[in-house]
Amino acid sequence: MKKDEATTMRLILASAVGIAVMVSFAPLASWAPAAHAAPADAGGNADVVRLQSDVDRLKQDLRDQRQLIFQLMQAEQQRYDVILKYLQAGGGPGEGAPAFPPPPSPASISKSAAGGGEGREAGSGGAGRESATVSGHVRTNGQPIGEVYVYIDGLRTAPVHGHTLEIKQRDKQFAPRVAVVPLGTRVIFPNQDTVIHNVFSQSPGNSFDLGSVKGGETSAPVVLLKSGPVEIFCNIHSKMRSDLLVVPNGHWTRVAADGSFQIAGVPLGTRKVVLWSPTLKPTSQQVEVTAKGGTATFASEAIGLHPHLNKRGQAYGSYDD
């Protein structure tokens, strides 16, 4: 599993670097036929030889990039092959079920191809690097604000590499119970209890099932590659729950105890501001961010933590822990 991940990450990294080089030299590539057509006597044989060398190198770069992309797609195919085998083996992700390799990150490639995450401002009113602060307030009905976060959706940077979050299982609880992590974060789950746990999530795009893990052991890491809330449970102990928010960018903040918040450096334009907490109804607003900033006001609506089903879609029953 670790080997597969490392291979995938190397492919992604190599692809990103390669594509960036390719894009940088795209104008050269487009001029290459003209260079071939240039009369040999126009600028001297030395220039022609050098140009020919550059063109050959560019061609090689292109071939390499095609190969890397092909390998990347093969890796993706392998991932779905594992899922297919798993389903053919009976479906239930129980004991001994294979751990899915993390999907390759197409986002990183596509963003790199688009200019390293800086290329386009498809949102209305995009203004390049100009930015401002979005501030606002969350109204509560006299209740403590708790762990509430606000983030800007619709802006995405390339997934991070090397960021790792550790979620411990101790006293039949997860720690931390709530966390915000960037896209691409690796999460590891050390079992520090003396009992067996089975950590799983069925959040779309970030689903996983780590199988049974005995006390003192740590399962294979999980890479979170889709932004949004991720609910994590134990298939054995129904009261174990951890809520993660995978943010697509760095534009997020925790709401202060008085309900206020500020997010600096938000690109100008119409932005989607999202309020998130495991105990509040998710809500969002479109905010026009101008050079003077933007303002969002939310009225929180508590929803509480409802009981969840186990990984097989069944209630846990009365005798859970």
Next chain:
Amino acid sequence: MDAVKPWLVVVVAVVVAAPARARAQSEPHAPPAPAADAASGSDDDSSAGEGSGTTLVDTAAFEQRLAQAEQLLRNSQPIVTLGGYVDLGYFVPRGNNGAGYVEDFGHQLFPAYGNFGWVFLGDILAPAVNSRGEVADLGDAPGVDRYDSINSRGAPGFIANEINLTLRSALTPTALVTASLNFTPRTGNGFNLGDVFDADIAQIEWLPTDSQRTSIFVGKTDSVLGIEYRDRKSDKRFGITPSLMARYTTGTALGVKIRSKFGSTDWLVFAAALTNGSNTVEMWHFYDEIDSNAGKTASGRLSVRLPLPFWLELGASGSYGAQDRATDTAHPMWFVGGDMLAHIGGHVDLKAEFLKGSADGEASQGVYGLRLHGGGYLEVDAMLTSSFGLIGRGEYRDALVWLGAERAYLTKGWRATGGVRWVATTRAVFKAEYLRNGQYGRIPNIADDVFTTSLVVGF
């Protein structure tokens, strides 16, 4: 003006591009732009790469495929899930031919019980060898023909304690069907196979509320008395053998049951059941699966969890009903007791129970009487590491069991149990225990200690 020659443009481009490339190569450790850099964010448009005129990787398609795969996975969950375990053991009875009692010949030791034909001293279920509570030998009590499931005659031996198969299925997400079947390979007799199977759980559990904190059970369900029933199966039990009180509280009975949790942290739990008979274990004198009388047994438990830095649960429970196996309702059988469960530091569990009970019996119908003057245990389960643990348990039982004037069993016994637990893998646990059985109150010492082991492998 002459047209710009293409080769010249290429040369200029290369000259311009080369320093840029050189700069990039000369700064290999330049830190990446922080994610918080506002301008580094690009709008989240799945058609990335569109600007270049070529879609290199279709992110939306990948996400769609992933969503479909996840949906496929969820929809392909099996209708029935199978679980269970194999429990294998090796036991060594330490004396008295593996039996837990002796006869008081001629009423020499207890002349006050001279009105009984036979008086036996000790505890017939004391030399237990496995989690089912089976004993190394039932002895040779006169006047009865019992199914002596192990019948070791005091010899050490290997044993397949139990093969359990548990089936679970969901009628709906909040209605669960569970069945637990046990297979016990044993010695045959008279050309009959001795192998036995029993169904100890056959229930439907319905969680009717949104909070899922109330369950209604129908069928053959677990007891509500005390706390030991939760660990009665060998894959759940920390050690191997049941306590001396388990015979009264860990049997499963047919009927209906409700269990509700209250408070923000489920600090209050109430359970009640109406069943055919008591929650005595099936092999004991007092069990009746299908009732022989119209009177049913009502039982209940109330527990509270105190607001302490560690888990401390205190409970009180009891049952009352027409005596099992009697054909009338004239003779009630009741039990009442208290229990305590503490989880300390995540590695140590303290468990305790106390119980009293009574049943008059009915000699004409072959129904035993019982005076459980008292009995209880204190157990400590400690995991020293994530794989290795120790168990210690001290207990006693003071009881008289009789059948009319025919026979009586007088017990004033204590037991000290020490053992180890090794969690080899997530599916294999090895356990070993030594049971030191002793007597008090003028009952002579009976050499019925037992050393026993158990390897429980789940599947």
